[in-house]
Amino acid sequence: MKQVCVFGSSSEAIDRSYLCVAEELGKALAKKGIGVIFGAGKYGVMGAVSRGVIAEGGRLIGIAPDFFVDLDVLVEDYGDRILTPTMRERKALMEDKADAFVICAGGIGTLEEFFEVITLKQLGRHKKPIIILNTNGFYDPMIEMMSKSVEQKFMSRDVHRLYSVADTIDEVFEQLEGYVEFSYNKYEK
Numbered sequence: 134m135k136q137v138c139v140f141g142s143s144s145e146a147i148d149r150s151y152l153c154v155a156e157e158l159g160k161a162l163a164k165k166g167i168g169v170i171f172g173a174g175k176y177g178v179m180g181a182v183s184r185g186v187i188a189e190g191g192r193l194i195g196i197a198p199d200f201f202v203d204l205d206v207l208v209e210d211y212g213d214r215i216l217t218p219t220m221r222e223r224k225a226l227m228e229d230k231a232d233a234f235v236i237c238a239g240g241i242g243t244l245e246e247f248f249e250v251i252t253l254k255q256l257g258r259h260k261k262p263i264i265i266l267n268t269n270g271f272y273d274p275m276i277e278m279m280s281k282s283v284e285q286k287f288m289s290r291d292v293h294r295l296y297s298v299a300d301t302i303d304e305v306f307e308q309l310e311g312y313v314e315f316s317y318n319k320y321e322k
Contacts, residue, residue, distance in 0.1 A: 134167055134232050134233060134309055135167065135168060135232055136167065136168040136169070136170055136192075136194070136230055136231055136232050137162060137167050137168070137169060137170070137231060137232065137233045137234070137235055137309070138169075138170040138171070138227050138228070138230070138231035138233070138234050138235070139155075139158065139159075139162075139169055139170070139171050139178075139179075139182050139234075139235045139237060140171075140172070140234065140235070140236050140237065140239060140242075140243045140246040140247060141155055141171075141177065141178025141179055141181075141182065141236070141237030141238060141239045141243055142177040142178040142179070142237070142238055142239035142240055142243060143172070143174045143176050143177040143178070143179055143180075143206070143239075143240075143242070144176065144177045144240065145176045145177055145180075147177060147178075147238070148269075150268065150269060151178060151181075151237070151238045151268055151269070151271075152177070152178065152180075152181040153181075154237070154266070154268045154302065155178040155179075155181035155182045155185070155237055156181040156182065156184050156185040156188075157185060157302055158182060158185060158235065158237070158266065158302050158305070159181065159182040159183060159184065159185020159186040159187075159188075159189075159191070160185040160186070160188060160189045160191075161185075161302050161306070162185075162186065162191060163185065163186045163188075163189035163190065163191025163192075164189050164191075165306070166191075167191075168191065168192035168193070168194065169182060169183075169186045169191060169192065169193050169194070170194045170195075170196065170227050170230050170231050171183060171193070171194075171195055171196075172195065172196065172197060172223070172227070172242075173195025173196060173197035173201065173207045173208060173214060174195075174197070174201075174206050174207065174208065175206060175207060175208040175209070176206060177239075178237045178238060178239060178243075179208075180208060182237070183195070183208045183211060186211075187211055192212055193211045193212040193213070194212060194213045194214075194215065194230065195207065195208060195211065195212075195213070195214045195215070196214075196215045196217065196223050196226050196227050196230075197214070197215075197216060197217070197223060198216070198217050198218065198219055198220050198222075198223050199216040199217065199218060201216075202216070224246065224249060227246075228249075228250060228253065228259070231261065232261060233261050233262040233263070233264065233309055233312070234247075234250050234261060234262070234263045234264065235264050235266055235305055236263065236264065236265045236266065236272075237266050237268065238266075238268055238269075238271040238272075244275075247263070247265070250263055251263055251292075251295050251296055254295050255292065255295055255317075255319055256319070257318065260314040260315070262297070262308065262309060262312040263295065263296040263297070264296065264297050264298075264299050264305050264308050264309065265296060265297070265298045265299065266299050266302070266305055267298050267299065267300050268300075272298070276298065279292065279293070280293075289317070289319060291317045292319075294315050294317075295315065
């Protein structure tokens with residue numbers, strides 16, 4: 134595992150516990166020599182992860198659309214920054230460069246990023262680990278909604294094998310280290 138992409142909130146209004154966990158995740162990844170790919174934002178979970186990585190002297194790659202420069206939302210003075218013309222190109226680079234994905238608490242953008250990487254995995258475009266860091270049970274309702282979708286036959290039961298859920302940072306590393314590739318064809322009967 135060389136590089137992990139971390140998705141998460143850009144909001145500073147969230148409970149501090151999410152920011153503390155995100156910063157600790159950044160520190161833990163850096164201590165293990167794992168580079169972090171993130172959305173380059175200085176606020177919220179993204180900013181906290183980057184502060185953790187920087188504090189431990191880790192490798193950080195921020196990928197953002199160039200219009201974020203004008204919004205003044207990007208972390209300054211760190212490793213590599215890659216600017217893209219669009220959000221789509223940003224996500225494609227993040228997905229391509231990552232060896233795994235950790236989904237921290239977040240809003241619309243984070244949910245969209247999670248559902249994109251899980252959809253790509255479902256369609257066989259990658260076989261990388263996707264780990265939901267379920268701080269404070271944040272993702273419990275989403276996981277329940279996905280189970281309901283399985284129960285009502287909108288999704289196969291195997292969709293739950295495309296991702297894993299960790300309640301702690303230690304569990305994130307256990308799942309990264311113990312990951313066994315899994316893919317399936319959603320169209321197979």
